Amino acid sequence: MEKVKQKDLILYSGLIILGLAAPYLFSAFKVQLTYLCVLIVLAMTWNLQGGEMGYNTFGNILFYGLGMYLTASVQVGMFFPLAEWTESGGEKTFVHTTAQYFQGIGVGLLVAAIIPTIIAGAIGYAILGLRGHYFAICTLGLGIAAGEIAGGIEIIGAGQGFTTPPFPAEIVDAEARGKFFYFLSFALLIGTFVFVKYIYGSRFRLILNAIRDNEDKAEAMGIQTMKYKIVGWMCSAFFCGLAGGIMGGLIGYIDSTDVAFDGREMGVFMVLMAILGGKGTLWGPVIGATLFHFFKEGLWTLILGWQYVALGVLIVVIVVYFPEGLMGWLREKYPERFGEVIDEKDRKAQVELK
Amino acid sequence: MNKIAKLFVTFISAITLALVSFTSSFAKVEGEYIVLGSAISLTGKYSSNGVHTQNGYNMAVERINKMGGVEVQGKKYKFEIIYYDDESNPKRAAQLAERLIKQDGVHYMLGPYSSGLTKAIAPVTEKYKIPMVEANGASRSLFTKGYKYLFAVLSPANQYLEVAIDLAVEKNGGKGVKIAQAFEQDAFSQDVRLGILDAAKRTGSEIIIDDKLPKELNDMAATLAKVKAVKPDVLVVSGHTKGALTAIRQISEMKVDVPMLAMTHCDAAKLSKQHGKKSEFALCASQWHKNLSYKDKFFGSGKKYAKDFQKEFGYDPPYQSAESSAALLVFKDAFERANSFDRDAVRDALVDTEMQTFYGNIKFGPGGQNVAKPMILFQVRCKGDDCENRVVAPTKWASDKFYHPIPKWSERS
Numbered sequence: 001m002e003k004v005k006q007k008d009l010i011l012y013s014g015l016i017i018l019g020l021a022a023p024y025l026f027s028a029f030k031v032q033l034t035y036l037c038v039l040i041v042l043a044m045t046w047n048l049q050g051g052e053m054g055y056n057t058f059g060n061i062l063f064y065g066l067g068m069y070l071t072a073s074v075q076v077g078m079f080f081p082l083a084e085w086t087e088s089g090g091e092k093t094f095v096h097t098t099a100q101y102f103q104g105i106g107v108g109l110l111v112a113a114i115i116p117t118i119i120a121g122a123i124g125y126a127i128l129g130l131r132g133h134y135f136a137i138c139t140l141g142l143g144i145a146a147g148e149i150a151g152g153i154e155i156i157g158a159g160q161g162f163t164t165p166p167f168p169a170e171i172v173d174a175e176a177r178g179k180f181f182y183f184l185s186f187a188l189l190i191g192t193f194v195f196v197k198y199i200y201g202s203r204f205r206l207i208l209n210a211i212r213d214n215e216d217k218a219e220a221m222g223i224q225t226m227k228y229k230i231v232g233w234m235c236s237a238f239f240c241g242l243a244g245g246i247m248g249g250l251i252g253y254i255d256s257t258d259v260a261f262d263g264r265e266m267g268v269f270m271v272l273m274a275i276l277g278g279k280g281t282l283w284g285p286v287i288g289a290t291l292f293h294f295f296k297e298g299l300w301t302l303i304l305g306w307q308y309v310a311l312g313v314l315i316v317v318i319v320v321y322f323p324e325g326l327m328g329w330l331r332e333k334y335p336e337r338f339g340e341v342i343d344e345k346d347r348k349a350q351v352e353l354k
Numbered sequence: 355m356n357k358i359a360k361l362f363v364t365f366i367s368a369i370t371l372a373l374v375s376f377t378s379s380f381a382k383v384e385g386e387y388i389v390l391g392s393a394i395s396l397t398g399k400y401s402s403n404g405v406h407t408q409n410g411y412n413m414a415v416e417r418i419n420k421m422g423g424v425e426v427q428g429k430k431y432k433f434e435i436i437y438y439d440d441e442s443n444p445k446r447a448a449q450l451a452e453r454l455i456k457q458d459g460v461h462y463m464l465g466p467y468s469s470g471l472t473k474a475i476a477p478v479t480e481k482y483k484i485p486m487v488e489a490n491g492a493s494r495s496l497f498t499k500g501y502k503y504l505f506a507v508l509s510p511a512n513q514y515l516e517v518a519i520d521l522a523v524e525k526n527g528g529k530g531v532k533i534a535q536a537f538e539q540d541a542f543s544q545d546v547r548l549g550i551l552d553a554a555k556r557t558g559s560e561i562i563i564d565d566k567l568p569k570e571l572n573d574m575a576a577t578l579a580k581v582k583a584v585k586p587d588v589l590v591v592s593g594h595t596k597g598a599l600t601a602i603r604q605i606s607e608m609k610v611d612v613p614m615l616a617m618t619h620c621d622a623a624k625l626s627k628q629h630g631k632k633s634e635f636a637l638c639a640s641q642w643h644k645n646l647s648y649k650d651k652f653f654g655s656g657k658k659y660a661k662d663f664q665k666e667f668g669y670d671p672p673y674q675s676a677e678s679s680a681a682l683l684v685f686k687d688a689f690e691r692a693n694s695f696d697r698d699a700v701r702d703a704l705v706d707t708e709m710q711t712f713y714g715n716i717k718f719g720p721g722g723q724n725v726a727k728p729m730i731l732f733q734v735r736c737k738g739d740d741c742e743n744r745v746v747a748p749t750k751w752a753s754d755k756f757y758h759p760i761p762k763w764s765e766r767s
């Protein structure tokens with residue numbers, strides 16, 4: 001046992017060092033690495049619902065988008081009149097000083113974490129009574145509705161979009177912005193991972209699994225499933241909100257349906273990545289997101305115009321050949337490496353029976 | 355667990371290797387090529403206009419290269435463009451701009467299609483001090499941000515249909531008119547709306563319907579039902595290609611009678627071909643028309659450009675293609691005047707641009723917008739089943755008289 005832990009320690013410290021060194025090693029890829037961190041966070045949090053709890057949500061994009069708008073609004077609203085900033089498509093320009101920029105984004109991210117969490121609680125209370133497909137369809141509507149509503153609210157730019165404050169001009173180093181957002185997202189990634197890992201070792205996960213496997217039985221066992229479902233969703237909302245806030249600052253321009261409540265891309269990607277890696281596992285979403293991001297960045301430009309066809313093929317391949325994801329496939333192939341004990345005789349007997 | 359750990363480490367190191375080997379270095383100028391970068395919408399909701407833009411760029415690259423290329427310090431260079439597909443998504447566009455600059459080493463950018471995407475890319479090019487000549491981002495707010503490296507060969511979006519309102523007022527004997535309007539929820543169309551609001555205020559006109567249309571635009575029946583009920587003097591619709599097509603389709607289906615119908619993107623939507631007589635009398639704002647009398651030595655006149663374009667791509671060039679071609683002429687001119695590949699020298703040369711192209715005169719204002727070229731209005735007119743776009747304003751280039759009011763559907767054959 002001790003030995004395994006030591007190995008884990010080496011793995012984790014290795015990864016952290018790699019993560020810290022990455023923006024210097026691959027300076028040109030900082031933005032993509034930031035995207036990767038955010039994608040992993042989204043996949044991991046989706047996995048809490050979709051993988052562990054068995055509730056396939058398309059609604060996490062709601063918290064991501066909310067976080068994005070909230071961070072930007074707070075960052076602007078703390079120092080300047082928000083309505084004037086967004087009026088007429090953002091014609092007026094106010095300039096944040098360096099201190100204002102960082103204070104703004106700090107407070108903004110705080111708000112972007114708290115408010116989506118509260119909203120997740122409220123919405124969860126209302127709709128987590130739905131199960132299976134009904135829940136999935138309902139959450140699908142949430143993201144779409146949010147996009148359309150945001151597109152009509154003048155104070156956050158409506159259809160014109162919302163240009164987030166530019167990185168302070170006093171910082172001359174052109175690399176500083178990329179580094180700032182990378183480390184912010186990397187910190188978020190570590191936070192999310194530590195949190196999810198903690199959940200994986202806790203009773204909370206067992207309860208979520210019980211809900212997934214048989215909700216009625218879980219209830220009969222005396223578990224207040226509703227309470228746990230809501231708390232689980234609030235946890236995801238917390239990290240999704242932060243992820244959205246960081247992305248808003250990085251992209252620099254928020255559009256209601258294409259950037260913030262981007263269910264068509266981000267909303268689908270987070271599900272796809274978790275399933276690709278293997279839902280219901282700790283490392284699955286991480287590996288899934290990484291693979292997906294590399295596939296997307298590496299190959300998509302080679303097949304200009306056909307990338308969505310390739311994505312469709314990828315989905316089909318995943319669903320047909322790796323229904324349990326990469327981790328599930330590995331687990332089936334090398335069960336002993338996952339700590340599962342196999343009775344060889346029994347296995348052979350079964351094979352012979354077939 | 356430790357085996358998984360090993361697996362993971364192998365995986366990570368494989369990726370690391372891949373990344374390192376990926377860091378290829380294109381240079382801004384490679385051998386005899388000047389490499390330009392552009393993120394273009396080849397898929398998604400702007401894909402048709404994205405392709406118009408790309409065709410415009412390609413046509414100009416080919417023409418300039420064939421006619422001797424760009425001469426800098428006595429050496430001839432050719433243009434080359436690296437394209438990525440931004441999927442009509444601002445998030446992707448911003449990321450690709452970063453990629454073009456940081457990974458592909460591009461030092462000069464061409465714009466994407468649409469204001470929203472340009473808004474997403476401009477902060478990136480600005481940050482890295484990369485001159486960008488863009489031909490399809492017309493939103494007024496692009497030119498008030500103090501961007502120093504952004505140059506647009508087109509007129510700002512709010513100017514698109516202002517003239518149409520003036521025309522309507524003139525036909526109404528100088529009195530204000532009743533305006534019904536419906537605009538897509540995107541940066542460009544909303545800017546056109548701002549222009550109408552200004553014009554309405556100026557002329558004392560009243561806006562009686564002010565609707566927003568969704569981005570995936572394929573139905574505006576609700577707006578049209580209202581229009582039927584309240585009978586405005588002018589109906590204004592803007593929503594890129596899909597907006598123009600949807601409007602004509604549903605106006606003719608629902609037999610909506612309005613004295614004047616003003617739109618954008620009629621030529622990009624090939625309205626006169628796709629809807630024929632149904633689209634007759636629609637008034638359209640355009641950055642360019644082939645009948646204008648501008649000239650340059652690469653494409654000759656607008657008519658010649660249209661003919662060559664037709665031969666190459668099989669359709670009449672919409673203004674999106676023409677302005678995109680013009681962007682390359684601007685770059686060529688700037689490189690030759692700067693006589694250097696230094697980004698700031700090229701940028702300074704761009705500031706001093708003052709030239710005529712087949713597309714129009716180009717001179718950049720302090721915000722980077724083109725101030726030397728007016729917008730034009732054309733009207734779809736038909737002879738038998740053959741429909742054509744005829745310029746009706748400004749009077750200098752008008753080939754036809756503005757037909758007003760539009761006859762009722764019951765009187766149209």
